[in-house]
Amino acid sequence: MIEGADDTKKARKPNGDAAQWNYCHWLMKSEPESRIENGIDVKFGIEDLKSEPEQIACWDGVRNHQAKNFMRDQMRIGHKAFFYHSNCKEPGIAGVMEIVKESYVDHTQFDKKDAHYDRTAKEDNPRWFMVDVKYVRHLKRFIPLTELKHYHLEHKSNGGPLAKIALFTSARLSVQPLSSEEWDFIVGLEDAEGLK
Template sequence: MSARPKRKAAEAAIAKLTTSQDQKPKRQRTTTTFKPVTSSPAPVTSPSPAPQDRTAQKSKLKQKKKPPAKAKVTAADEEPSNALAASSTGPQYWLIKAEPETRIENGVDVKFSIDDLREKKISQWDGVRNFEARNIMRDKMKIGDLCFFYHSNCKLPGIAGIAEVVREGYPDYTAFDPKHPYFDPKSDTDNPKWMMVDVRFVRKLRRFISLKELQHDGDVTEGKVPAVALKDMFLLRRGRLSVQPVRPVEWDYILSLEGDEEGSVET
């Protein structure tokens, strides 16, 4: 067999193979689009508090529920000298005591009545040896304040007149004098223990207002109208103090008892 027929047979085989490949269907490529999957986020939970944290939370709630603490009442709040003696715009009112009848103390007559003050016009209010009364004269009494002049330690105690403060508290030098009835060896010029004020005579009351009358009007057990004005009067509760506060309502009521609320000023 010659080489030419073999060559033709080979070419025919290659041609047949090529034709069969061309007749096979072509595969189509497909693309797949992936959509993101959305889902609701999982709830975030806080970890449970430890036992110590729970205790702290309960204590905080208790503190919030506690009512506000009440203000403490100090001794100064309870002192009668801190009582409201006047309005914020007017003078303060006081009651000062003196003995109108003769009494000898350390060889000296300590008598001093409303008539003695009228004769002197102005007098120092010395001889006070009570710390509460001293504090009133030292810290509370001001120029222009008015005072009921009270007759004390006598047969008929009561209010006889009105005086005015004309000098504020200063050292009571009578305590330094060994010859004075109210000498105090524990008081000296470097460290004065006692104080006094100066008062001026204003007038006598149109009528004498006795302690007995004030006690009667201030008796709350009988349900009288005046008791509202005098029920808390310092004179009726702790009468022994020689210098004491008077409330405006008490001052006005007592002046009404003399028949003239304003009264006249004697000179």
């Protein structure tokens, strides 16, 4: 069978919204600084991903249905994602990773010792899914949230690729889609000088 041939199920769109786009660029948030949740440190920054065997890790712990649906229904092998550092001293985009395994059951939902244990999840009817990501590279420079916000506000007023970026229009979503225009604009920033 051809890879991804059973797309009827995986590619179905929420609410049958015909206007929904199928994305192939993503932004995924993780916390690079130590924080204890349910007695467990949830720290996982881009350096932690880089240190993993083969620089691959499962993106576990997502406990929001919209974020999960993006991973389960739309993320495909080869898609690129920004590694975003959240809830830290300097929030922003640190680097690029690649999806290397499509969605499968997030085992941590059944693990009482995990920070994101979900007592309502049942083994025969899992609620949460994850993908595997591989470190690709750091951006040539860290792109701080403040800079992205600057362009977002400017583009909202005068037009531009970041006018509707989910980072600000769906700020709390931990797995976000980006249009190709948004992606390209942000990648282009690494060669520009940061804002003073």
